[in-house]
Amino acid sequence: xxxxxxxxxxxxxxxxxxxxxxxxxxxxxxxxxxxxxxxxxxxxxxxxxxxxxxxxxxxxxxxxxxxxxxxxxxxxxxxxxxxxxxxxxxxxxxxxxxxxxxxxxxxxxxxxxxxxxxxxxxxxxxxxxxxxxxxxxxxxxxxxxxxxxxxxxxxxxxxxxxxxxxxxxxxxxxxxxxxxxxxxxxxxxxxxxxxxxxxxxxxxxxxxxxxxxxxxxxxxxxxxxxxxxxxxxxxxxxxxxxxxxxxxxxxxxxxxxxxxxxxxxxxxxxxxxxxxxxxxxxxxxxxxxxxxxxxxxxxxxxxxxxxxxxxxxxxxxxxxxxxxxxxxxxxxxxxxxxxxxxxxxxxxxxxxxxxxxxxxxxxxxxxxxx
Numbered sequence: 001x002x003x004x005x006x007x008x009x010x011x012x013x014x015x016x017x018x019x020x021x022x023x024x025x026x027x028x029x030x031x032x033x034x035x036x037x038x039x040x041x042x043x044x045x046x047x048x049x050x051x052x053x054x055x056x057x058x059x060x061x062x063x064x065x066x067x068x069x070x071x072x073x074x075x076x077x078x079x080x081x082x083x084x085x086x087x088x089x090x091x092x093x094x095x096x097x098x099x100x101x102x103x104x105x106x107x108x109x110x111x112x113x114x115x116x117x118x119x120x121x122x123x124x125x126x127x128x129x130x131x132x133x134x135x136x137x138x139x140x141x142x143x144x145x146x147x148x149x150x151x152x153x154x155x156x157x158x159x160x161x162x163x164x165x166x167x168x169x170x171x172x173x174x175x176x177x178x179x180x181x182x183x184x185x186x187x188x189x190x191x192x193x194x195x196x197x198x199x200x201x202x203x204x205x206x207x208x209x210x211x212x213x214x215x216x217x218x219x220x221x222x223x224x225x226x227x228x229x230x231x232x233x234x235x236x237x238x239x240x241x242x243x244x245x246x247x248x249x250x251x252x253x254x255x256x257x258x259x260x261x262x263x264x265x266x267x268x269x270x271x272x273x274x275x276x277x278x279x280x281x282x283x284x285x286x287x288x289x290x291x292x293x294x295x296x297x298x299x300x301x302x303x304x305x306x307x308x309x310x311x312x313x314x315x316x317x318x319x320x321x322x323x324x325x326x327x328x329x330x331x332x333x334x335x336x337x338x339x340x341x342x343x344x345x346x347x348x349x350x351x352x353x354x355x356x357x358x359x360x361x362x363x364x365x366x367x368x369x370x
Contacts, residue, residue: 021024044113060152133285162199215245252305
């Protein structure tokens with residue numbers, strides 16, 4: 001806590017310190033809510049310890065975050081919205097920097113907690129999931145004119161599934177530093193059997209058929225803030241992975257996370273599968289906001305992207321398991337293996353329902369074109 005207190009004392013927060021406590025359920029950064037009191041009002045700030053083992057260049061990360069949020073605030077203001085609720089407002093340090101580096105080398109950044117908002121780890125109903133689709137589709141649309149090439153790649157090859165297979169999964173399998181490969185042969189063979197499809201999207205980028213856009217790249221439901229009273233989407237948070245990417249990555253990862261009939265670490269695989277009602281709901285929300293900005297190749301690969309991003313997570317969880325759980329937070333020794341098996345079952349369910357998923361997308365797009 002000493003480093004946290006040091007960090008808190010170096011941000012330009014308003015008011016007198018009241019309390020701080022850990023907050024959220026993210027796998028990567030450590031997040032706190034700090035409360036300050038000024039006169040008779042209370043202000044909450046989100047304070048995060050950035051995982052610089054994952055994000056190697058904190059300067060580039062924070063340059064991206066400030067550039068995107070500043071742009072969004074201008075767009076929202078010009079359209080008569082509430083810039084203080086509809087995007088994040090980051091706080092600089094007392095000496096005007098975008099983050100604070102503690103004496104021990106750790107990194108902290110802070111932003112104002114979105115007033116009267118709440119987040120959820122899973123969708124309570126299809127309407128809530130549709131609202132998250134609206135949020136991420138709106139995020140995509142509002143950044144439509146932002147120059148994606150001006151952003152840094154905060155994690156290289158983040159959704160390059162082909163690269164991850166060749167440069168992370170296979171080396172982890174070969175080294176097998178924890179002697180765990182023998183416990184997951186079925187999962188290993190599942191991944192290997194699908195290696196030929198891993199390069200579909202990156203190949204389409206190379207062929208100039210899929211455009212690079214400003215994308216969020218981590219479109220879980222809990223990265224959307226909802227209004228406390230109306231439960232309508234307010235804004236998108238957790239912008240660490242905002243960088244050049246594909247709209248398909250944002251769509252696919254949201255489906256992978258939110259249209260699973262179980263949480264992604266559910267051990268009972270009989271509970272795991274793709275929820276087509278939720279798939280339709282999210283697609284309606286997402287395409288309702290940004291569908292007109294997507295080209296035909298993007299629309300044709302939306303359902304596929306959900307499957308591919310699920311396959312990618314099978315591989316990422318299994319890679320981390322083989323490496324000794326060095327990337328994702330785990331709560332027990334087989335946590336990443338459980339996650340990998342869960343996502344494998346989801347991918348199999350998507351394979352079974354791919355025709356239905358594609359028909360849902362076609363129907364939504366046809367309705368928009370009328």
